[in-house]
Amino acid sequence: MVAWAKQGHEAAFRELVRRYERPVFSLLYRMVRDRALAEDLAQETFIKVLNGIKSYKPEFKFSSWIFKIANNAAIDHIRRRSIDTLSLDGAPDAQTPEAMKATAIQLDAKGETPLQEVENRELGSAIERAIGRLRPEYRACILLRHVEGYSYEEIAATLDLPLGTVKTYIHRARNELRGYLEDRRAETRGRDGP
Amino acid sequence: MHLTPDEIELWAEGLLGAARTMHLTECSLCLAEAEQERKVLLELVALPRFAPSARFADHVMAQVKIRAPSGEF
Numbered sequence: 001m002v003a004w005a006k007q008g009h010e011a012a013f014r015e016l017v018r019r020y021e022r023p024v025f026s027l028l029y030r031m032v033r034d035r036a037l038a039e040d041l042a043q044e045t046f047i048k049v050l051n052g053i054k055s056y057k058p059e060f061k062f063s064s065w066i067f068k069i070a071n072n073a074a075i076d077h078i079r080r081r082s083i084d085t086l087s088l089d090g091a092p093d094a095q096t097p098e099a100m101k102a103t104a105i106q107l108d109a110k111g112e113t114p115l116q117e118v119e120n121r122e123l124g125s126a127i128e129r130a131i132g133r134l135r136p137e138y139r140a141c142i143l144l145r146h147v148e149g150y151s152y153e154e155i156a157a158t159l160d161l162p163l164g165t166v167k168t169y170i171h172r173a174r175n176e177l178r179g180y181l182e183d184r185r186a187e188t189r190g191r192d193g194p
Numbered sequence: 195m196h197l198t199p200d201e202i203e204l205w206a207e208g209l210l211g212a213a214r215t216m217h218l219t220e221c222s223l224c225l226a227e228a229e230q231e232r233k234v235l236l237e238l239v240a241l242p243r244f245a246p247s248a249r250f251a252d253h254v255m256a257q258v259k260i261r262a263p264s265g266e267f
Contacts (some may be wrong), residue, residue, distance in 0.1 A: 014251060021250055026244045038246075146235060146241075147241050
């Protein structure tokens with residue numbers, strides 16, 4: 001399909017979009033947690049991929065190439081946003097709870113639009129909210145590992161990270177997810193009583 | 195010796211060897227951690243894929259420069 005697209009066949013371009021739109025959009029949506037923005041970033045990703053298809057090297061997995069571009073788009077956006085609002089969970093290099101709190105995002109209280117209602121429904125489960133609380137670097141790794149089924153080596157190649165860093169991020173992410181979910185279960189038990 | 199995070203992941207995916215799996219029968223600490231890990235993994239792999247809007251492909255294609263096989267746009 002990629003070879004066909006490289007030759008300039010529009011049907012091949014459309015087929016590549018059809019095959020990868022859901023995984024790419026899902027990754028971006030869970031990274032930025034905003035439907036409209038995720039769609040813009042997904043469009044930006046596919047336009048880059050398809051306009052640059054001649055530069056694609058077949059020794060690299062095609063899906064990895066798309067995810068790399070998508071992840072870069074998400075991380076660039078989150079960094080740009082962080083200039084104004086800072087990271088949701090604090091700066092990645094924050095070492096202490098105080099430092100994380102000091103660098104955490106400031107959320108505005110807003111009324112809920114229909115699109116936000118959809119987002120709340122789609123990303124409102126305990127596991128989705130727990131993923132949303134992870135640092136973006138952890139989030140990308142854990143989604144590629146457990147939603148897309150990538151190996152640690154493939155994630156390292158896709159995200160340009162050392163293998164050891166990928167393992168560390170994924171282990172920390174899973175520990176944090178376990179912690180959030182346990183806290184949530186404890187809260188539910190507490191509300192429901194003995 | 196307690197299971198490492200890698201071993202716990204392997205166990206949760208059903209891929210840990212029998213010898214190391216035996217440890218879970220005698221270590222409640224590792225068993226509790228492994229069970230929690232499995233719950234998280236099951237939730238992660240069950241996550242749905244979301245679809246973008248219906249016109250997504252059209253919006254993308256409108257902005258892609260396709261060089262036809264003849265070499266023309």
